[in-house]
Amino acid sequence: PCVSSPAPPPSVPRPCVSSPDPPLVYLDPVSPHLGRGLCLSEACVTVASQMVEAMDRGADPCSDFYQFACGGWMRKNPLPDGRSRWSTFNSIWEQNQALLKHLLGETGRGRRGEGDGERETGRGSRGEGDGRIEELGAQPLVDLIAKIGGWNMTGPWEKENFMEVLKAVSGPYRAQPFFSVGVNADPKNSNSNVIQLDQSGLFLPSRDYYLNRTANEKVLVAYLDYMVELGRLLGGERSSTQILMQQILDFETALANITVPQDQRRDEEKIYHKVTISELQVLAPSVEWLDFLSSSLSPLELNATEPVVLYAREYLQQVSELINRTDRSLLNNYMMWTLVQKSVASLDQRFENAQDKLLESLYGTKKSCTPRWQTCIGNTDDTLGFALGALFVKATFDKHSKEIAEEMINEIRSAFKEALDRLNWMDDHTRQAAKDKVQRQTGRQTVGQTGNRLTVFQYDVSDDSFFQNMLNFYNFSSRVMADQLRKTPNKDQWSMTPPTVNAYYMPTKNGIVFPAGILQAPFYAQDHPKALNFGGIGVVMGHELTHAFDDQGESTSCPVCTS
Incomplete structure (x- = not known):
């Protein structure tokens, strides 16, 4: 494009x-x-x-x-103000957002339809009650910090509280200090879900920002200024906050030193390690893993034999050593900082202004250039995306559009298999294995929206506190994650919401997904000539299909599909 x-x-x-x-x-x-x-x-x-x-x-x-x-x-x-990049993808997303705004307005005025999820999508986003957000100021986060045990950046803290703070910020509040926790299909056994651990903990987009200080001095200065400003907004005194935030930045730099670069992590065969919780305890003893994972996946009952897939074995070993040799006050400050980072977007304009300065240094853009209504739509899509997607699909994507798109996928799949016959460098065994893998994708493409009705979970929505709504959402996400562990992977579960302008390949399911959001003009339209649809969305379809044979898709679902 x-x-x-x-x-x-x-x-x-x-x-x-x-x-x-x-x-x-x-x-x-x-x-x-x-x-x-x-x-x-x-x-x-x-x-x-x-x-x-x-x-x-x-x-x-x-x-x-x-x-x-x-x-x-x-x-x-x-380039529009506030943007570092602009393409057809961006313009379609803005069109989708405008439609979603209209649909939410209709729903908020009392319209009720047949689709699941039309009841709560109009409530609880930052788009409502801005005056209340400004009125509350920093107090919601100050209260949360006190509830967890305090932060010596702004007041007293409980010194012997490392595990309790780690469990609190990582569990119901979904911050990710030191490492990330998730539940997903096991790449080695795609019929079962498994706990997965990976490296995490850096705020800046890449480890290179921390390690290449000469090239990134401007960004590092802006980041430290941002840290200090947030600390002061939460009640910290300038000189002490400057010192403590510099210590946190130095600690993040130490994390960056042991973080494995992404270009060394593309081969899943090399980074996949399956262990039990008891083996993980020996590998990284600074964390009480059974206690931590049981808390993160509450109310599930775990024991020491529970399998865990590690995607950063050496990192976890090194981060355990780093935790052991770091002062407890610094660890507490760092963990609380990860919670503060996650909460900034839910607070008043002063916090957004501080964030704007950092974004301008990083990307040359300002978040404040984005209209508030678009921020509201983004928040709603992030938190209630599938309920919102039900409205979007109903308005934009009918059965005939779905049938046309699915037929295009089948034609591209057939052309791909025919192309395999013309590859004289591929032996017959590999060629047949590749054809079999493509054939097994038949029926595993999802177009428009997931075919399942929305799963019903208890999700509390506050009418007057955006901050509380975000906390409720993080808690909701934790419960959904825990709910998946003992279940067979849902092959219809999406990692993108229906209004999203993108598509993706699912390696563990050998399937491809095309949300309704990308099936819009100019990529696709029912009344476009067929050649234009193939030149638009057809390119995306072919791109996603070939992910089954790239360096990450080749080893899953069909181990002998490439040689």
């Missing part, structure tokens, strides 16, 4: 033409092509016009095809 950030032209083989401005689209009603398949419907004329407008026909396609194809679009779509 066209993007308005600088990008090199794609390396796409194409024949050079002698004319710098070839007549690619004919719209003349007396064209000699009439009667030979030329489409002059309203939809065809509209999309043809859009394609011409997106081009820069003054550019030479042989020297800069990207400029030739997308130059007009880039000229008409400069």
